[in-house]
Amino acid sequence: MSQTSLASPPARRTLRRARTGVLAGLLAAAACAVGALAAAAPPTAPAAATPSTTPPATPAPLATAPATPPAAATEGVADTRGLDQQIQGLKKDVVDLNKDLFVLEEELLFPANTQVAVFLSMDVGDFFSLDSVQLKIDQKEVINYLYTPREVDALLKGGVQRLYVGNLKVGPHELVAFFNGKGPSDRAYKRGASLRFEKGVGAKYLELKIDDQQKKLQPEFQIKDWE
Amino acid sequence: MSWQRPHGPTRRDVSRTGVLLRLCAALAALGAALSAPAQPSYALMGQPAPDFALHAAAGDNVRLSEHRGEVVVLSFWSSRCNSCRTQLAALNRSFQTYRSAGLEIYGIGVDDDPAQSREFARSAAVSFAMLLDPAKGVSRSYEVDNLPMTLLIDRNGLIRRVLRDYSAANETLYLQELRALLNE
Numbered sequence: 001m002s003q004t005s006l007a008s009p010p011a012r013r014t015l016r017r018a019r020t021g022v023l024a025g026l027l028a029a030a031a032c033a034v035g036a037l038a039a040a041a042p043p044t045a046p047a048a049a050t051p052s053t054t055p056p057a058t059p060a061p062l063a064t065a066p067a068t069p070p071a072a073a074t075e076g077v078a079d080t081r082g083l084d085q086q087i088q089g090l091k092k093d094v095v096d097l098n099k100d101l102f103v104l105e106e107e108l109l110f111p112a113n114t115q116v117a118v119f120l121s122m123d124v125g126d127f128f129s130l131d132s133v134q135l136k137i138d139q140k141e142v143i144n145y146l147y148t149p150r151e152v153d154a155l156l157k158g159g160v161q162r163l164y165v166g167n168l169k170v171g172p173h174e175l176v177a178f179f180n181g182k183g184p185s186d187r188a189y190k191r192g193a194s195l196r197f198e199k200g201v202g203a204k205y206l207e208l209k210i211d212d213q214q215k216k217l218q219p220e221f222q223i224k225d226w227e
Numbered sequence: 228m229s230w231q232r233p234h235g236p237t238r239r240d241v242s243r244t245g246v247l248l249r250l251c252a253a254l255a256a257l258g259a260a261l262s263a264p265a266q267p268s269y270a271l272m273g274q275p276a277p278d279f280a281l282h283a284a285a286g287d288n289v290r291l292s293e294h295r296g297e298v299v300v301l302s303f304w305s306s307r308c309n310s311c312r313t314q315l316a317a318l319n320r321s322f323q324t325y326r327s328a329g330l331e332i333y334g335i336g337v338d339d340d341p342a343q344s345r346e347f348a349r350s351a352a353v354s355f356a357m358l359l360d361p362a363k364g365v366s367r368s369y370e371v372d373n374l375p376m377t378l379l380i381d382r383n384g385l386i387r388r389v390l391r392d393y394s395a396a397n398e399t400l401y402l403q404e405l406r407a408l409l410n411e
């Protein structure tokens with residue numbers, strides 16, 4: 001079976017470029033809005049600031065000067081606060097839009113009818129220290145992932161990693177996973193696991209599970225079909 | 228009426244001298260440009276450093292993206308390169324000095340034979356991790372065109388400086404750049 005390639009690199013690049021363009025436009029608009037708001041704000045704050053920087057020539061204004069600046073300063077602070085809130089609102093909008101675009105990109109690149117995703121989880125890990133995982137679908141290597149101690153720690157704490165996402169035609173397929181690492185007695189350890197599965201019209205989710213077999217004092221590698 | 232040339236330079240002489248002087252200056256500038264070592268441009272300058280994960284000659288695997296927030300120095304080497312050993316020793320000195328300020332240094336061996344790289348890494352006796360890239364995927368992504376080649380990556384993960392070859396002048400420049408990046 002040949003693997004379909006709907007998510008071709010040029011398409012992905014075009015999408016990313018479009019996404020970056022939209023985000024850049026939004027940020028520019030936000031910057032313009034902030035600039036316009038700053039320009040529209042009444043110049044009370046600078047007026048209030050000037051008396052403090054330039055000392056008055058006569059002692060008489062000294063008595064009257066403190067009466068006006070606090071009110072002006074309060075207005076200035078309120079304006080700044082309002083501006084900050086508007087900036088935060090715009091930032092939130094940008095983040096939300098980015099999230100929506102990401103979901104849209106995923107749906108476009110990996111449509112549900114061809115999508116296949118492989119996840120990896122690890123439990124206990126007393127008998128196996130993970131170093132790398134090589135994944136083959138229909139005898140074609142799709143990923144060879146190297147793990148750092150931080151990533152292994154995250155997996156041992158219950159994290160589930162999306163190792164691979166791609167597109168496959170409807171029909172029978174074979175997944176082979178090779179696990180490399182250190183096994184019992186700190187020796188190099190390599191094991192494989194395979195699964196024949198049927199890709200239907202919906203998205204396919206598979207899980208590679210590394211577990212400890214306490215009875216045999218050996219690690220166990222399974223591939224689980226989530227249906 | 229005399230046809231003899233008057234004393235003192237004529238306007239024509241002055242303009243001729245000016246042209247000659249300008250020509251000399253242009254030639255001198257050209258000579259200086261040609262004699263200076265040509266520094267080829269680097270396409271990835273100012274760009275985000277490509278992420279990678281590699282096996283270390285001794286110890287744990289390393290992924291570059293896990294070191295965001297630190298100044299990272301990548302030095303590509305080979306066991307067949309003579310100046311690589313000297314440069315790695317110099318890098319080791321700077322690593323011991325600036326490690327506490329947030330400096331990470333990784334040597335990346337590009338030998339085909341990992342055993343040869345391991346042997347070289349062991350004999351180099353440096354404190355930082357020596358990584359192995361026998362498939363040359365990482366050196367290709369960083370467009371390595373010279374050995375040794377050193378890259379300085381800032382705390383935001385951008386490539387800020389590339390140093391090709393090793394010399395005392397290069398080391399001074401490297402230390403200046405490194406201090407500037409650590410102070411950012």
